[in-house]
Amino acid sequence: MEDKVCIITGSNDGIGKETAKAMAKHMMKVIMACRNMEKCEAAAKEVRAASKNDDVVCMKLDLNSLQSVREFVQNFKAMNLPLNYLINNAGIWTGTHSTTEDGFETMFGVNHLGHFLLTNLLLDKLEASTNPRIVVVASRSHARANLNINNLSVSAKEYSSTPDYGRSKLCNVMFAYELQRRLDAKGSKIVVNSLHPGVVHTNLFNTFPMLDKVVFPLASLFMTKATESAEASEALALGTAPHLQGVKGKYFSVKDQVESSAFSKKVDIQRQLWEKSCEMINKLLYRINIKDKKGGNDGIGKATAKVIAKQPIKLIIACRNIDKAADAVKEIKEYSNNDDVQCLKLDLGSFQSIREFVESYKQLNIGNVDYLINNAGVYFSDTVLTSDGFESMFGINHLGHFLLTNLLLPLMSDDARIVMVSSLAHQRASLNFDDKHFPPKNNGFVGYGQSKLCNILMANELQRKLDERGSSIVVNSLHPGTVHTSFLKGLKIIDRFLWPIFSRFLTKVEDSGNAVANLALGELLIYKDKKAIYFDLTKPSKSNTFSQQPKNSKELWLKSSALVQCSPEITLNSTTGADVTTTTITIPTTISTTTTTTVSTDSSSPTTPNTTL
Ligand SMILES: NC(=O)c1ccc[n+]([C@@H]2O[C@H](COP(=O)([O-])OP(=O)(O)OC[C@H]3O[C@@H](n4cnc5c(N)ncnc54)[C@H](OP(=O)(O)O)[C@@H]3O)[C@@H](O)[C@H]2O)c1
Structure with missing residues (x-):
């Protein structure tokens, strides 16, 4: 032996x-x-x-x-x-x-x-x-x-x-x-x-003097021996x-x-x-205290980035406002003592910008993407239409992430993990795939709910496609809690008065950051079994009935690929022979031996507010 x-x-x-x-x-x-x-x-x-x-x-x-x-x-x-x-x-x-x-x-x-x-x-x-x-x-x-x-x-x-x-x-x-x-x-x-x-009479009982000193010595003949x-x-x-x-x-x-x-x-x-x-x-995977941050509020994206950067991981925060992102990088580095944090420009409201982002990523030559966190989200956006002419919540929250994910798939490790930051707001939403109603043009809560429903539908269909191809990539979605970030700045009364009053009932941004990071890195979700699951923070939960119907996920996928003009078939690392180094993904405890890359979108809590509902 x-x-x-x-x-x-x-x-x-x-x-x-x-x-x-x-x-x-x-x-x-x-x-x-x-x-x-x-x-x-x-x-x-x-x-x-x-x-x-x-x-x-x-x-x-x-x-x-x-x-x-x-x-x-x-x-x-x-x-x-x-x-x-x-x-x-x-x-x-x-x-x-x-x-x-x-x-x-x-x-x-x-x-x-x-x-x-x-x-x-x-x-x-x-x-x-x-x-x-x-x-x-x-x-x-x-x-x-x-x-x-x-x-x-x-x-x-x-x-x-x-x-x-x-x-x-x-x-x-x-x-x-x-x-x-x-x-x-x-x-x-x-x-x-x-x-x-x-x-057996062992030290196990030494906090019980009666057993330890009186009963067991007397009964020792009838007790099991440690050797047995x-x-x-x-x-x-x-x-x-x-x-x-x-x-x-x-x-x-x-x-x-x-x-x-x-x-x-x-x-x-x-x-x-x-x-x-x-x-x-x-819940305790990363015992962090984001409150020791200097300066302004963290959005969920930045909170997540801080948690992730505490691990020996190369982290890329992908943001549309590069100046704000540079400040965020500085703050994340200081907080985490991880120097491997950088930002790349990404405007999810522009297909061109998404394609450029993926090209810039390739040029960095840093290997596979091991974790992709699709976090960015808008509500009551300052822009009504994306540069490609879509209603901005549908365009940014869904279509932008749809294209980004599809373009990054060939660069992902075989057992990468993808997290879609959705929202409880999807619960009342549905989509009408008739050409007259699609793509949706609703602004406000309805449009927001629909875009967040798309996040879950996309996760489900992507997971199905990955499974069909024998890939080990895992996709999950979550509601990151209800957090007071810059997200609701468009709704001044709620933002300034109601939110602060109800703040003690809201999720703390560090808990949201932990939950999102967990879904990406967490070793205990037994993640190979937890696929295409919708979580409420760290708890597996139920998404709405519409999102559970595979035909809806399929239909959205087909329509979205037509809208962003990419093939409905996914392209994976092994099928493209992309020139990327293969990295071994391991659980976080051993991650120091691997080269890992995290792409987190919109981590600077800037002009594009983070998803909070
Ligand atoms: N003795 C019995 O009659 C009996 C009956 C049923 C089940 N058991 C089970 O048998 C097992 C062995 O118990 P035992 O009777 O041999 O008791 P023991 O002599 O007290 O041994 C327990 C061992 O566990 C270690 N331990 C305690 N807390 C620990 C921690 N935080 N991290 C790492 N190690 C820790 C102890 O280390 P330290 O030396 O540093 O304290 C010791 O080596 C236990 O699981 C016990 O529940 C015993």
């Missing part, structure tokens, strides 16, 4: 340390993923001596911090090793309420959420290895618990030590089931099982025992396969737990 690699979380003590010894005996590389490096080194020494295997490595992982989880994955991936076994063993049972670095109740945050993120970020590594297997160390205490999906991370007032520990372990069991189902649906070879490791628990984890990890052949997505009590609680088997709750966990993590 010399070429095999195993990661065990929380392996410097208790069951985890014994599991490390058991796995190391198979002469594989064992990575002890622990929060306390000193303790971990001492334990590793013990593991090496007991297993006669020197290939035992300590790596820092503090599940109390999502950032630490990301850094661990980044460091592991930089080692270029395979990953065959992941044992999610670490666990904590607190005696009083506390929160993780990211503000979650500690047991929920460490036992479930940290492992949820860790596992998801390691799935690609596991998938690429032989016989990949995941073991989730849960507990029998899950059996008395249930979950309130809207209150997973309890407050100090609601906290109760034993029930909340049980809930965190119930999350472990349900996560294992849901993960296996999702992997199976994708045809993955990864096997996931969860287990109760027995009742370790053997159970080892067996589930290796999966070589005859009784484990073909067994996956199951729950074990030490070595025996048993039934977990009835609640844990509720498939709808398993799915909700998954989605809620994604949502909770995504």
Whole structure:
């Protein structure tokens, strides 16, 4: 097993340390993923001596911090090793309420959420290895618990030590089931099982003096030994025992396969737990505080650009007013410490300008576009018609982005991501494709709603075309919240008086920026499954009925390609043989190893106000 690699979380003590010894005996590389490096080194020494295997490595992982989880994955991936076994063993049972670095109740945050993120970020590594297997160390205490999906991370007032520990372990069991189902649906070879490791006298109970000092020492004869628990984890990890052949997505009590609680088997709750966990993590993907900006208001585009520029990404902000854009570039650079930010002129109200923008982009010779964020939008525009003669909201918000996207597709990496910033305002809109009514000429709210409906229809049809071509490019749309930006400056009464009064009910621009950036970069949307979805901020939501009818998306696509005079067939990178370097897209945690380019339109919150409704 010399070429095999195993990661065990929380392996410097208790069951985890014994599991490390058991796995190391198979002469594989064992990575002890622990929060306390000193303790971990001492334990590793013990593991090496007991297993006669020197290939035992300590790596820092503090599940109390999502950032630490990301850094661990980044460091592991930089080692270029395979990953065959992941044992999610670490666990904590607190005696009083506390929160993780990211503000979650500690047991929920460490036992479930940290492992949820860790596992998801390691799935690609596991998938690429032989016989990949995941073991989730849960507990029998899950059996008395249930979950309130809207209150997973309890407050100090609601906290109760034993029930909340049980809930965190119930999350472990349900996560294992849901993960296996999702992997199976994708045809993955990864096997996931969860287990109760027995009742073992470890440090887990050291916040409970009565159990720790009185009950357990007396009952020790009848309790499971850490070595027996370790053997159970080892067996589930290796999966070589005859009784484990073909067994996956199951729950074990030490070595025996048993039934977990009835609640844990509720498939709808398993799915909700998954989605809620994604949502909770995504909300915090980039812990930014845009308020420390200098100067004027951020529009959603600039807020998004700031979030994205915090990543090691080449960022291009595409704006029609180059002077304002230059100020925005300066501000984004200062904010993010990313020097790779530049602006290119793009006026979405002019087909000529869009074509010139794409040519300028090619001349930069910086490789593929990995993320395209179609953010620009106008409402009560100062210009009534675009230079090509279309009503400006339809022309800019839809047609401009339609042409831009089509022209950029041949320059996009095969697994690029496209985000259409739509709006809740699409909900009441529909389109009449009769020649008499198309292209639409409505100004005001009706026209705005229609243009935002077009964003969703375009996302749906583009995704269908991409899927048909076997491309991995993913397109999604979103309502970025209702934000007070310069967007409603045309409506002076609302802008000056009503908006400020209702401001506390509005979305904060940093939350919008986070949501848009997330849809582009977020690693936890399990983005290959989340295609052509309409989000309300970070939450998958329902767009209106009109937008859900494929014939409407198709019709809009055909009519739009005629209007911008491009082929209705999409052109992709591989089909054109475009002279661009191929970049490997990875999730943000490992993005530093890739050359990435983000095109964000209208990020300077200038003359063309950003979409906010
Ligand atoms: N013992 C039992 O009877 C029993 C029963 C059912 C289930 N379990 C489960 O078995 C697993 C192992 O528990 P154990 O009994 O061996 O307890 P333990 O001796 O206390 O070991 C727990 C391990 O988790 C680590 N850990 C805690 N918080 C962490 C964090 N934020 N980041 C990284 N690592 C962290 C600990 O690290 P430090 O050393 O730094 O604290 C330790 O290495 C846990 O998931 C537990 O819930 C145990």
